[in-house]
Amino acid sequence: MPILQRPRGTRDFLPDEMEPRRAIEDVMRETAGLWGYREVGTPVFEEAELFTIRSGQGILNEMYVFEDKGGRALALRPEITAAVQRMFVNEAKVLPRPLRWFYFSDCFRYERPQKGRYRQFWQFGAELIGAGTPRGDAEVIMLADAIIRSAGLSYTLEIGNLSFVRSLIKSQTHEIRHKIMGFLDKRDEKQLIDFLRSEGLIDLYDSLNHLIKATQLDEIFQVTGDIPEKDDIKSFFSLLDASGIEYTLNPGIARGLDYYTGMVFEGFAEGLGTENQILGGGAYRLAHLFGGEDTASCGFAIGFDRVIVALGLTNTRKGPVVAILLTPDGENKAFIVANELRAAGFIVEIDLYSRGLGAQMTHASKGADYAVIIGKNEILQNKVTLKDLKTKEQSLCSIEDAIIRMKSFDNRG
RNA sequence: GCCAGGGUAGGGUAGUGGUUAUCCUAGGGGACUGUGGAUCCCUUGACCCGGGUUCGAAUCUCGGCCCUGGCCCCA
Numbered sequence: 001m002p003i004l005q006r007p008r009g010t011r012d013f014l015p016d017e018m019e020p021r022r023a024i025e026d027v028m029r030e031t032a033g034l035w036g037y038r039e040v041g042t043p044v045f046e047e048a049e050l051f052t053i054r055s056g057q058g059i060l061n062e063m064y065v066f067e068d069k070g071g072r073a074l075a076l077r078p079e080i081t082a083a084v085q086r087m088f089v090n091e092a093k094v095l096p097r098p099l100r101w102f103y104f105s106d107c108f109r110y111e112r113p114q115k116g117r118y119r120q121f122w123q124f125g126a127e128l129i130g131a132g133t134p135r136g137d138a139e140v141i142m143l144a145d146a147i148i149r150s151a152g153l154s155y156t157l158e159i160g161n162l163s164f165v166r167s168l169i170k171s172q173t174h175e176i177r178h179k180i181m182g183f184l185d186k187r188d189e190k191q192l193i194d195f196l197r198s199e200g201l202i203d204l205y206d207s208l209n210h211l212i213k214a215t216q217l218d219e220i221f222q223v224t225g226d227i228p229e230k231d232d233i234k235s236f237f238s239l240l241d242a243s244g245i246e247y248t249l250n251p252g253i254a255r256g257l258d259y260y261t262g263m264v265f266e267g268f269a270e271g272l273g274t275e276n277q278i279l280g281g282g283a284y285r286l287a288h289l290f291g292g293e294d295t296a297s298c299g300f301a302i303g304f305d306r307v308i309v310a311l312g313l314t315n316t317r318k319g320p321v322v323a324i325l326l327t328p329d330g331e332n333k334a335f336i337v338a339n340e341l342r343a344a345g346f347i348v349e350i351d352l353y354s355r356g357l358g359a360q361m362t363h364a365s366k367g368a369d370y371a372v373i374i375g376k377n378e379i380l381q382n383k384v385t386l387k388d389l390k391t392k393e394q395s396l397c398s399i400e401d402a403i404i405r406m407k408s409f410d411n412r413g
Numbered sequence: 414g415c416c417a418g419g420g421u422a423g424g425g426u427a428g429u430g431g432u433u434a435u436c437c438u439a440g441g442g443g444a445c446u447g448u449g450g451a452u453c454c455c456u457u458g459a460c461c462c463g464g465g466u467u468c469g470a471a472u473c474u475c476g477g478c479c480c481u482g483g484c485c486c487c488a
Contacts, residue, residue, distance in 0.1 A: 005478085005479070006479090007462090008478085008479070051488075054488065055488040056488085058486095058488095059487095059488065061414095061486095062486075062487085062488085068429075075486050078488065079488055081488080082488080109487085109488090110414080111487080112415090112484095112485085112486090113480085113481095114481080114482065114483075115481080115483095117487095238429095255488090256487090256488085257488070258464090273482070273483085274482085274483065274484085275487095277487085278488090280487090301488095325447095325448085327446090327447070344473070355446095355451090356445065356446050356447090356448090356449085356451045357446075357447055357448050358446080358447090358448060358450085358451080359445090359449090360448085361449080361450055361451095362447055362449080362451085363450090364450075365450035366450085371448085371450095373447075373448075376447085377447075385448090387448075391448075392450085394448080406435065409431060
């Protein structure tokens, strides 16, 4: 029947869904603000090259790319980090560092939709630019944790550092390193062994295997020895431990791309099926790829839609909702009373049809908590009739009394 | 890109080749005109799209689109 349908992988949001989304978004913004992070915005579309520089030509297949009328190769943003770094290079070279920025934006990827994966989706993320210290790394993780928890979601946090694995395979070619990291990330032991064997590197297996199964820092450094990053890594983790943040050490977390510099972390929530990762982040260096000064950064992105799915849609409208019912005599008065009630903070809807009180009451009962009736009697006595639609109690009282009674809405259960 | 299961009014559904496609709910109109959140009456509204088989297709078949879940990917 519908002539037009939504593009694949996109969604419409009715008020019952939009309102809790906004509420959670607001909480996240507020939390980020408390940490001194300030919101930034970037264009919905960018030069496609911005993203290929970051992630390689392969992502062209997974983006919405198009040519504009001037022949420019553009892409809808598939993520925000590259754009933020580009913005940093373009606009913010001289701002005092570190920069603490966050964003909440929709992104677009041309992928097969499934649970928690859409072609238009929202990311809440933050970037700390110009710190490059254990404290900075720790702050970013704590911020991510605070934001997710402020949204009311419980999740599991895994933290690793690419230096561990890299120290063991640093003499290998880029391609071999990349493959090994991939197998480790997937925890695919069999493929890892097969690959190492085929490359004649099977003697690496013991140490790699030890490493990714380690649960304590000491065990890790027993495998890697005294790598240059050791002191920083230790002070980073001692900051986290002191903060009381809950996490597990995962030395196997890998990233396929070279600009990640060390600390990496991921977060997972339940109730999401395959796509259960709600958080990803780490320390990186990207600015120099966009023509800027080489600058240490650290950031994360939260999959906002997955957070919403994991939380489940809860109650929506902040009550109480007041419906104004009126007879023709009460029309003028009804609009005045409506505004007085709005000024007092209530959500007020006035009946717009000339229908009987019964029909108005029927309608009111579907969405409102209180009915306020304004008719001839009320005008003569300069009062209103207040009906509690839950308890069905009704009384004639002044507007002031009505306000006082309805204010107790939240307490009455 | 691959695999599986789906797609019937706004929502939920019945319907295994044969009259006018079932029921609930919702929406609209009316009765009613100071409480009927009721009740009653009327009404709107659907077989995802396109080919094929057939006298006849919602039903069988093929292709596409979309949904759900999984694989791949995950910046």
